[in-house]
Amino acid sequence: MKSKSQDATLDDLDRQILRLLQEDAKQTYGEIGNKLNVAHSTVYDRIRKMEQSGFITKYEAIVDTEKMGIPLITAQMIITTDPKETENIAKKMMRYGQVLEVATSFSEELVITAKVVAKDQAELHSFVARSVAPLPGVLRIRTAIVTKKFKEERFGIRPRKEWARLKE
Amino acid sequence: MRDEAFYFFTSIGNYTGHSAASLDEFLLKVKDIDMKSLEFHLFREDFEKWIAQTLGDSRLSDDIRSLRIQKVAGNALRDRLYLVVSRRLKELKGPVVAR
Secondary structure, three states: OOOHHHHOOOOHHHHHHHHHHHHOOOOOHHHHHHHHOOOHHHHHHHHHHHHHOOOOOOOOOOOOOOOOOOOOEEEEEEEEEOOOOHHHHHHHHHOOOOEEEEEEEEOOOEEEEEEEEEOOHHHHHHHHHHHHOOOOOEEEEEEEEOOOOOOOOOOOOOOHHHHHHHHO | OOOOOEEEEEEOOEEEEEEEOOHHHHHHHHHHOOHHHHHHHHHHOHHHHHHHHOOOOHHHHHHHHHHHHOOOOHHHHHHHHHHHHHHHHHHHHOOOOOO
């Protein structure tokens, strides 16, 4: 069965609207319309369609936890697993609040990569030792604590022409 | 899931894939586990806490604490840890009253 998103396609105007929304989702339809030289009603219709067809999944606020006085450490985990258990482990990892991202990856072995946060190193270790290491099928865990972030962005939508230039 | 088992790490978040759910298993691991793991857990007091709190053996826990206080490290740590645990196991498996 085809998903909603497979039935729809995006043209360059949709992509430009998405890009502007990714920069600032609080812009008005009129502001976006002015930037793209189209009517605000066109922008409204396009955004509604992209929401309904699942291209826009949600709008969220990005909070500066440091400013809020919540000191957090971030770590990247690579969990080597028994291939029979990989899916189950990933699903269990998803349920933990400390885990921000979970994915399965394949290099030489099938592994789970996860981004986790903790108050400090002691809490991180306790989480890994008590909640992750005991999961059936976990063979090994490597954890790297992030010391400095150089870039953190979401994938930015580009018009097709820009894509073509990127591929050159 | 072996909730009460001891999980061997070499540093924060780095799990070796080895665990021990009993003193017998623990002894076997002490023999072969990465030296970094023994030193990491000894100085974090993880061994003595697990042995006292999970296995309920405060005497063995005290013996291991004394290794930590003496700052035993390297091969000497492996040898002495193996010795205190195997001695205790032998004691626990022996008769209550010697004939």
